[in-house]
Amino acid sequence: MQDAFGAPQSVLLLGGTSHIGRAVVRRLVARRARTVFLAGRPSTELDTAAAELRGLGATVTTVEFDALEPGSHEDVLGKVFAAGDIDLVLLAFGVLGDQARDEHEPRGAVEVAATNYTGAVSASLVCGAALARQGHGSLVVLSSVAGERSRRSNFIYGSSKAGLDAFALGLTEALRPAGVHVMVVRPGFVRTRMTAGLPPAPFATTPDAVAQAVEAGLRRRAELVWVPGVLRFVMSALRHLPRPVFRLLPG
Ligand SMILES: NC(=O)c1ccc[n+]([C@@H]2O[C@H](COP(=O)([O-])OP(=O)(O)OC[C@H]3O[C@@H](n4cnc5c(N)ncnc54)[C@H](OP(=O)(O)O)[C@@H]3O)[C@@H](O)[C@H]2O)c1
Numbered sequence: 001m002q003d004a005f006g007a008p009q010s011v012l013l014l015g016g017t018s019h020i021g022r023a024v025v026r027r028l029v030a031r032r033a034r035t036v037f038l039a040g041r042p043s044t045e046l047d048t049a050a051a052e053l054r055g056l057g058a059t060v061t062t063v064e065f066d067a068l069e070p071g072s073h074e075d076v077l078g079k080v081f082a083a084g085d086i087d088l089v090l091l092a093f094g095v096l097g098d099q100a101r102d103e104h105e106p107r108g109a110v111e112v113a114a115t116n117y118t119g120a121v122s123a124s125l126v127c128g129a130a131l132a133r134q135g136h137g138s139l140v141v142l143s144s145v146a147g148e149r150s151r152r153s154n155f156i157y158g159s160s161k162a163g164l165d166a167f168a169l170g171l172t173e174a175l176r177p178a179g180v181h182v183m184v185v186r187p188g189f190v191r192t193r194m195t196a197g198l199p200p201a202p203f204a205t206t207p208d209a210v211a212q213a214v215e216a217g218l219r220r221r222a223e224l225v226w227v228p229g230v231l232r233f234v235m236s237a238l239r240h241l242p243r244p245v246f247r248l249l250p251g
Contacts, residue, residue: 007032008087008138008218012080014123015093016040016062017049019192020142023207024090024214029058031215033088037080039065040093067093067119068111073126081130088218089127091120091141094161096194099154109156116160121167128171132178138221139175140183140214141168145226148186148235153251172223183217185210186235187227201251203228 011028013021016038025036036058040046050060061083065076080086094116102108124139131137146154147161165184172182187210189201210227217225226232238246 009033010035010037010085010087012037012039012077012086012089012127014039014065014067014089014091014127016065017043017045018092018094018142019194020187020190020207020210021090021092022049022052023211024092024140025053025058026056027208027211027215028088029053029056034058035084036060037063037086039063039076039080041066065123067115067123070119070122073122077123077126077130081127081134085134085137086127086131087137089131089137089139090214091124091127091139093119093123094142094194096154096157099156102156112156113160113163116157117163117167120164124168124171128175128180128182131180132175135179138181138183138218139171140185140218141165143168143184143186145186145188145231145235149239149246151251152247169224181221181223183214183222183225185214185217185225185227186231188231190227203231203234 008028009032011025011033013025015021017040036053038046038050038060042064046062050062053060063076063080095112097108097112102112124141128139131139143165144161146158147165150158168182168184175182187205189195189204190210191204191206205228213225213227
């Protein structure tokens with residue numbers, strides 16, 4: 001259960017090696033979270049993430065989870081919830097893909113869509129239903145500003161995030177009567193493994209800044225969080241730019 005200050009004590013991170021996800025969980029462990037499940041594809045990186053959180057005092061269990069295997073989600077994630085209540089599920093898996101390549105190799109594009117959208121739809125529905133049975137808890141979904149308006153340079157990734165974002169906003173309404181809080185997080189460019197080697201976009205930020213925004217959002221039970229916050233206004237303007245003007249912008 002959450003403590004008297006509403007801080008989660010048990011956390012399930014979907015995408016157990018995600019740089020952003022790990023920053024959020026580190027912050028929550030520093031606040032009081034004690035039980036952590038890291039769900040991801042088995043790797044030394046996943047073991048390292050678990051060891052890091054154990055070093056901070058958390059009890060950590062790794063769980064084999066593949067977004068591209070939605071048929072297994074009910075079973076895999078069901079076992080996590082069977083072990084006890086989960087206060088916070090953080091959906092942090094995703095792939096950027098390689099837009100230039102994937103435009104010509106649709107299988108790559110399908111993998112981006114299947115991971116970021118289909119896999120997330122499946123995992124969110126499974127976790128959402130489990131949280132609803134508990135009657136409490138939060139589901140935090142890492143969307144992206146890339147889903148706000150698709151750009152020439154990354155519309156495959158952007159469209160997968162647009163779909164996920166729309167889905168998660170609807171899920172917010174569907175789960176609210178059951179006492180479940182859904183929070184959609186729209187970061188801009190975050191310096192992580194995913195963006196390594198890419199030139200930083202304007203308003204580039206860090207995993208720790210996203211973690212701070214997630215924690216603050218959880219405290220006030222926000223349903224939509226932009227990181228950094230100024231992107232809310234920037235994207236509101238960009239969304240309404242006429243196409244011929246939008247086309248002239250870099251990226
Ligand atoms: N970085 C940014 O600029 C940025 C901006 C906005 C939103 N986001 C979103 O934030 C989330 C976290 O990104 P990040 O920056 O932390 O990137 P990251 O460090 O590369 O993390 C991506 C995570 O997704 C996992 N993943 C990929 N395919 C998977 C699959 N089939 N099954 C299970 N897990 C899978 C990876 O696991 P493996 O270790 O097994 O590969 C890794 O844990 C993503 O949804 C991303 O789209 C990122």
